[in-house]
Amino acid sequence: MPTPPTPPAPPPVKKGTPRVHIDADRPGVRLLRIDGVISDREGEALLVRTACEAPCNRVVEGKKGQSFFVGAPGMIPSRGFGLEDYQDDVTVRVDGGSMAARQIGYLASALGGVAMAGGGIMLAYGYGGSDSRLSNGRIVEGRNEALTTGGFITLGAGAAVLATGIVLAVTNSTSIEIVPTTQRSTGLKFERGHFVF
Structure with a gap:
């Protein structure tokens, strides 16, 4: 009797490339990536690019140690953070402060x-x-x-x-919390002040 073929090994876990979900308490929240700093005699400026907008649900490249923050119109920007230590699915919970x-x-x-x-x-x-x-x-x-x-x-x-x-x-400051995303059970539950499925 022939031996059954060995199933393929699961792909290696890639740290720094998590699928990001944004759970924000206001509309228009974006995950922003700092791509660099420009400096001249007039001062300094950040080069910022939008990685995704809430709810995001996309894989975000962060394994090179890029700096990220969240922002929205009328909201105080959050502190900077990195994604190089995260993998799988993560949720960025945003409690926005009013500018x-x-x-x-x-x-x-x-x-x-x-x-x-x-x-x-x-x-x-x-x-x-x-x-x-x-x-x-x-x-x-x-x-x-x-x-x-x-x-x-x-x-x-x-x-x-x-x-x-x-x-x-x-x-009035913006706080964030990055947590692993858990699979939601079917049914209705109350979370962060509203009902979710």
């Missing part, structure tokens, strides 16, 4: 800081003990109630605006 919210945070921080400085100056003059003339022409000696009250209000409002701005600026 507009971060800019509002910077503006609010600046305005809050200015308001706090103004409130401090008002308090200094209000408690300074120097004579001051009110709008009705009266001269007030010593502590000026109007300036101290206004100073406290301005200082408090400025502190609130500054704190809000700092929170907006710090919390």
Whole structure:
């Protein structure tokens, strides 16, 4: 009886060429590859090429140590990462930060800081003990109630605006997580805030 033919060996696993799926919380997210850096007297610029757009589901070449990041209109770009250590199917989970919210945070921080400085100056003059003339022409000696009250209000409002701005600026960043893609079972399940099949 002849020996059955040996089945062909499975192809070798190729690290750095994973099939990438992008799971993003906003539309238009793209996987971008940095192809190089241009530098001259005016400054530096990155040469960037789109590898794929969400949901992607394509094999992406990354075995040469290329740098990637994700971006989208109105979204803060993610940190850079490589794919040279990944194989098979991977999912890039993207939690995008808002560029507009971060800019509002910077503006609010600046305005809050200015308001706090103004409130401090008002308090200094209000408690300074120097004579001051009110709008009705009266001269007030010593502590000026109007300036101290206004100073406290301005200082408090400025502190609130500054704190809000700092929170907006710090919390609006784009985070990513790269995980192996698991086969989904048939049926309906709840994942990352929505139902998937």
